Amino acid sequence: MHESDEPVTGPDPSTPPTSPTPSADSAADSEPPATAGSGRRAAVRPAKASGFSGVAAGVLSAIRKHPKTWMAAAAAVVFLLLGTGSVALGATIGSPAAAAGRTSTATPTPTRTSTPTPTPTVDPERPVPANQAAATRIRTCSVAGLAGDRRLGNLEAQVVNAKTGQALFDRNGTKAGPTASVLKTLTSAAALATLGPDYRVSTTVVAGSTPGQVVIVGGGDVTLSRLPDGQASFYTGAPKIQDLANQVKQAMGGQQITSIVVDASLFGAPFWQPSWDEREERVVEGSTPYMTALMVDGDRDDPTAVESPRSTDPVGRAVQYFQQYLGTNVGVSQGVATAGARQLGVVQSQPVTTLIDQAMRVSDNTIMEELARLVAIKNGAGNTFDALNAGVLAGLKGYGIDTAGIHIADGSGLSGDNAVPPSYLTQLFIKVLNRQNGLGVVYDSLPVAGKSGTLGPGYNRFTGANSAARGAVLAKTGWIDNGYTLSGIINAADGTPLTFAVFALGPVSDNAKQAIDTLVTGFYKCGDNLSNG
Template sequence: MRENSPGDVPNPENDGLPEPVRAAGVGDEDSERGWTLSESGDDTGWTLSDSEPFDLKPQDAWAPSGETRMDEPPLTAETATVVAIPPVSASASVGAHFLEGDIGAPASASRGDGPPRPLTHRSGGLGAMYARNPKAWLIAASVAVFAVFGSGAVVLGVAVASPAEGSPAAVAALSEGSTPTPTVTTPPPRPVPAAELPASALRTCSVAGLLGDSRFGTLQAQVLNAATGELLFERDPATASQTASSMKVLTAAAALNVLGPDFRASTKVVAGAEPGTIVLVGQGDLTLSRLPTGQEPVYTGAAHLDDLATKAKAAYEAANPGTPITKIVLDSNYFSGKTWGDTWPPTERGTGWLSHITALQVDADRANPQVFLSPRGEDPIGRAGAAFASYFGNVPTEQGTAPAGAAELASVSSQPLSVLIPQALIPSDNSLAEMIGRHVAIKLGLGNSIDAIAAAIPQGLQAYGIDTSALRTADASGMSRNNAVPPSYFTQLFLKINAGEGHLAIIRDGLPVAGQSGTLNYSNRFFGANAVARGHIRAKSGSISSAYTLTGIIDAADGSTLIFAIYATGKVGSGARTAIDTLATGFYKCGANLSNT
């Protein structure tokens, strides 16, 4: 499939794509009414509601005649729930009570009919006091006990009268003139609680009302706070699923690590094995243009074939005066194996989304070098050879291999990788992504075929310190349905991309921006009520028949920065794009107050 249907047109201003295909269209009832994410009134949440008609002029033109803007009915969802959890207040009541009963009672209480018989005492002293006023003695004793146990006071010995006959001695007599020595005890250290982390603020802005949209198919998502790494929202983020063109972000990150931002692909001409023969050697620069120097192709700043031919002719004539060039050999062996992925739909060549991947070709084999979605052919090597031969009197060409150690006559190089990555990401250029992926595999020594990419991309990503064990890589562009990456891998990588770790700022600055550039500037993206998020979301979109994705960075309405990934997979259609955009807009409005409910 493709990022957008051929009828989808970029917005007229700053579209980021050269000469888009445009088609007149008609609207449907969806163009009359829309769905609006609005504040719920208490500043704590957002409400999905049926909105007033909105003006889609310049977007109305995207759908061809007879085609509706969305292939499914408008979104029907309950109002987004605002989860307001009241603070939990807990109070602990501390009570104190006295145990009733005889506390060391010295009285010998008779269980007979008469009153208790007090102990006999010497005249004076505590015994007499007790005898005279037992209630007062008990009160004083209670106070003393409370003081001993409540305040930790040291009890000094007191001489009391001898107990009655038959009663055990309870007090040890101190020798006259002796000084008691208190026993010093060190209490065990009191446990000190570990430092408490500050409680997370209660987040109250819910997008729950948007999650039931049937256009999602199977929804997976994750949102992180870019400043803190805090998880704000997730739905099954650890399951590896189809990525569609979001895979290009992984290819770009691996390439920046393995190749470096200054890497350039080249094309050269060397002397042939026979007199009058030269060899055009493709070394994996699909951006090389057959347009005359001074005319810009889709790939702005690309090398030009006429420049290479002029240099090669001058060098050949200087080395072989009087011997004309009579044959050109075309060497495309820098890449090997199949030129088309097993699961790539052949229709993508006709619609202009992908070319056969060969090491020698011009303008990524477009019929029109200046139109992004121009149809691709069936023989990219032959097209490049014919264009080059036109500078040498259209001499015959044949495919072959350059002689070992052949003298180089001339060469030209592509733009650096730092320029190629935005050229691949913004319009979602599949051929360019596949070219970059092959170079990663070659640099790592894993091979030069599409099959080598399966190991090359995960290996190239290991330097970022994110577990790659769940990744399944089938190609570099995301065209294959056999690619599988967890949404959580994208959010972890985008934390580093947003921070500009290593050379990853090149990806951050080379992403499409909602309503402003590339695939996020088509009229079927962020229209209607979702237009509020235009200019605030930079992300990579993905669209194949079984998966629609969007992952990147949100500059939220509250000033926070969010990292997000949204997948809609399974039984999905193009309407999944609008469902994804609506959810992303909800994230934008909630910002750091986004709830996981």
């Protein structure tokens, strides 16, 4: 409270008036007037044995006749005597003008050896707590109006100062909700921690149990391409199944291939997540295949396209091209490779860091489903969709962020059953920003507003007034039927690094993306002055 706002206190109207009290000077230096009663008492009983003078005896007489009046007067005198020290001190630190303007009217006080002058008492200092609370900064830049935009549906959001770790803005920030493709950030982090940044996924061929039999073993590499040497597929630097077939022919040394066994047992059924919309995702949009351990080009009809319809038999398509490059149409059967069998050929994917970079930039579901499954297997959780929750959470454990409330239904974020609180993402992105635990690859792969990835040209993001934040927002986008999401890092206008997560959930439509961009631009403009009000 400001001083001008403090209430002014005065006499309490409920307190009854009292008789006038002598001033400090008059009470100390004058004697009460003599009365008839006091005179007679003095004449009849002179003060000798008691040692009192006649005046003192008169005072006693007056006190006996009017005890209440004299008790009040005596109390006032004591009060004034005790306050003498305070009055004197006040005069010392008071203004010179006030001190100069006062004129003393007091009569010199005669010395009285029988009554020592009371020593003024000094009030002890008021105790002060040992640990005083630090002053709280008042932030004044509000985005409350932007956060109330109905296009955001049921908003869950949080913004954190990445330097101090302080949450500046929070709307249901600890409530777990569906993340859409923002979940790819968690999958990437789990893959880096579990598989390692340099891990490569292998597709191998080994000798079978009978002469001339070969076994192709799917290791989960979805980037393996059917395109011939010299032609680039959608996945940069992808290994070729043609190369694998050539290695096998060379290892066989001219021996005729009699049969092909396919071992795709690394990934367990079901190969389609039950909560996914198969027609929409596999056929119409063409973003996601059946997740088998052997496929080529992410099972795209067009191996060079970001999105393209997928088949109902990824393994069969891969084997078809393997046969083609081997130059044979021998019989094919399902089976499992014999442990320790002689290797006839092997091709490897790009390292995990490259896979993450490609998937994050264009939000590729297929790579992320591969990585999540490999993480679950490596962590001993299993090889099915049901194993992903335990597997990915085990992979995230080393980052030291509380995973309470998180549920992982898939690796891509396509399922509405995924649940992650925005508060987890703001903490994870602080580590991404600081490149901790190898997470710098995630930072480098984040789409940049107005410049790259799914926030770049062609995606209609951060346009118009929101273009003020172009180049300053690095974030992962997300969209599913019941939500639009965005989470990442903001290099705010005042130089403050912020981490944020925004979920627009419920019956929302495509225009939620513009509402999210507007809110995030507000975060950018406010910086560390962002208010939670």
